[in-house]
Amino acid sequence: MADLNDLINLNLSDSTKKIIAEYIWIGGSGMDLRSKARTLPKAESDPKKLPKWNYDGSSTGQAPGEDSEVIIYPQAIFKDPFRGGDNILVICDAYTPAGEPIPTNKRHAAAKIFSDPKVEKEVPWYGIEQEYTLLQKDISWPLGWPKGGFPGPQGPYYCGIGADKAFGRDIVDAHYKACLYAGVNISGINGEVMPGQWEFQVGPSVGISAGDELWAARYILERITEIAGVVVSFDPKPIPGDWNGAGAHTNYSTKSMREEGGYEIIKKAIEKLGLRHKEHIAAYGEGNERRLTGHHETANIHTFKWGVANRGASIRVGRDTEKEGKGYFEDRRPASNMDPYVVTSMIAETTLLL
Numbered sequence: 001m002a003d004l005n006d007l008i009n010l011n012l013s014d015s016t017k018k019i020i021a022e023y024i025w026i027g028g029s030g031m032d033l034r035s036k037a038r039t040l041p042k043a044e045s046d047p048k049k050l051p052k053w054n055y056d057g058s059s060t061g062q063a064p065g066e067d068s069e070v071i072i073y074p075q076a077i078f079k080d081p082f083r084g085g086d087n088i089l090v091i092c093d094a095y096t097p098a099g100e101p102i103p104t105n106k107r108h109a110a111a112k113i114f115s116d117p118k119v120e121k122e123v124p125w126y127g128i129e130q131e132y133t134l135l136q137k138d139i140s141w142p143l144g145w146p147k148g149g150f151p152g153p154q155g156p157y158y159c160g161i162g163a164d165k166a167f168g169r170d171i172v173d174a175h176y177k178a179c180l181y182a183g184v185n186i187s188g189i190n191g192e193v194m195p196g197q198w199e200f201q202v203g204p205s206v207g208i209s210a211g212d213e214l215w216a217a218r219y220i221l222e223r224i225t226e227i228a229g230v231v232v233s234f235d236p237k238p239i240p241g242d243w244n245g246a247g248a249h250t251n252y253s254t255k256s257m258r259e260e261g262g263y264e265i266i267k268k269a270i271e272k273l274g275l276r277h278k279e280h281i282a283a284y285g286e287g288n289e290r291r292l293t294g295h296h297e298t299a300n301i302h303t304f305k306w307g308v309a310n311r312g313a314s315i316r317v318g319r320d321t322e323k324e325g326k327g328y329f330e331d332r333r334p335a336s337n338m339d340p341y342v343v344t345s346m347i348a349e350t351t352l353l354l
Contacts, residue, residue: 013085017042020087022080023053024219025072025094028061030104031234031337033219043086050074050090062094062102070102071095076212081178082223089182089219091212107211110345114207116353124348125258125328126210127187127203127251130217131336133238134168134196135231142196142239143167143230154244157195167196171228175200175221182220184213193244193297203251207348211341236335237290245291245298246336252347253328262326269351270306270315270329276350277304277314283342285335292333299332 012018019042024035036055044050057063057070072092080087093107101108113119134143144167145151156165172189179186179200187201200221202213218234225232237245256265273280281288281301292301299305299314306315306329308322314333321327334343 009084011085012087019043019085020080020083021050021090022083022088023072023074023090023092024215025055025092026104026106026215026339028104030106030339032060033215033222034060035219044088045077047074047077047090050077053092057094057102062104069097071097071099075107076209076216078182078184078216081181081220089216091216106339106341107208110211110341111208113345113349113353119207119348119352122254122256122352124207124344124352125204125253126340126344127201127205127328128210128214128340128344129199129201129247129249129251130214131192131197131199131246131248132221133194133233133235133246134171134198134225135233135238137229137231140231142194144196151195153242154193154195157191157197158193159190165195166191168198168230171224171230172198172200175217175224178220178224179217182216184217184220185209186213186217192246194239197238197244197246207344208341210344211339214340234337236285236287236337240290242296244296247291247298247332248285248334248336248338248340248343250331250334250340250343250347251328252331252344252351254352257328258326260326263321263324266317266321266327266329270317272350272354273315273331273347274304274306276354280331280346280350281333283338283346284333285338287337288333288335291335297332 019040020037021040022035022037027034054069054071056068058065058068063070072094074090074092076091078089080089093105094102160166176189185205189200192199205213289301292298294300297311304314307313308317309319316330
């Protein structure tokens with residue numbers, strides 16, 4: 001007699017050419033991921049060949065009940081690490097039946113910026129460092145922390161090993177491998193400064209694909225923590241007090257920055273970012289004022305400054321970039337709950353189009 005795991009792990013290719021496609025979209029809060037599955041007649045790798053679908057927007061805070069249909073357009077395909085085989089995950093964005101992007105569809109505007117010839121010519125690369133906190137499900141308290149209490153002070157946890165320092169590594173490694181299997185360009189993981197907090201990096205990714213890949217990685221992480229009975233939080237300051245917050249540092253370079261003389265281009269780009277500091281901060285994540293205090297490796301939210309190897313700056317330039325006279329820089333302002341479509345396209349817009 002087959003048990004539940006046997007049925008979950010059935011290999012569909014043994015009996016049918018049909019596949020399961022999990023359509024994924026962003027809900028009304030701008031951070032809540034939603035998904036549902038449908039059967040397709042055969043394997044497919046081109047999102048343009050996938051059918052559009054719809055959902056009840058009144059149940060996700062994205063449409064009124066009397067006109068609730070929202071249409072989702074497939075935009076990117078990843079292999080499904082949960083179902084395996086030829087089954088796929090499909091990153092979608094959302095539109096009205098008339099074809100207008102709904103307000104929470106930030107991908108549409110980002111795609112316009114990335115398709116601008118001035119931006120395309122510069123081939124913008126992004127590397128996003130996604131920090132997150134694992135919480136105990138029933139008490140919303142970080143994994144590994146004593147119930148109602150606190151662990152020892154920060155210091156031994158960053159990139160730490162051992163049962164008293166690293167909490168949730170099985171989840172982190174499962175996520176790492178699942179992303180690689182899916183085709184997400186995940187480039188690394190590490191334990192963070194606050195116990196129970198971790199980071200993964202996505203990139204280098206070009207243009208709009210950085211947002212698609214980060215959202216896919218977030219979806220996979222949410223699904224793995226669901227299986228593990230743990231909650232993942234992208235709150236930028238999950239625990240008040242003398243504990244590090246969680247960010248999404250965004251590393252950026254253009255073709256001109258990566259070529260000889262690129263350091264001068266980098267400095268000009270940073271100057272442009274400084275002139276629009278308030279606009280960027282407003283778009284870099286909700287609750288970021290609790291994180292950007294000028295402490296715990298951050299610059300104050302009201303201050304813009306940059307420096308070489310300075311983790312207390314708004315923008316950090318690496319020693320190698322300074323030495324080689326070309327490379328990239330890191331925008332340290334984005335919060336962990338930022339929308340990567342907004343952040344990546346805004347950086348491109350400010351540095352290349354304004």
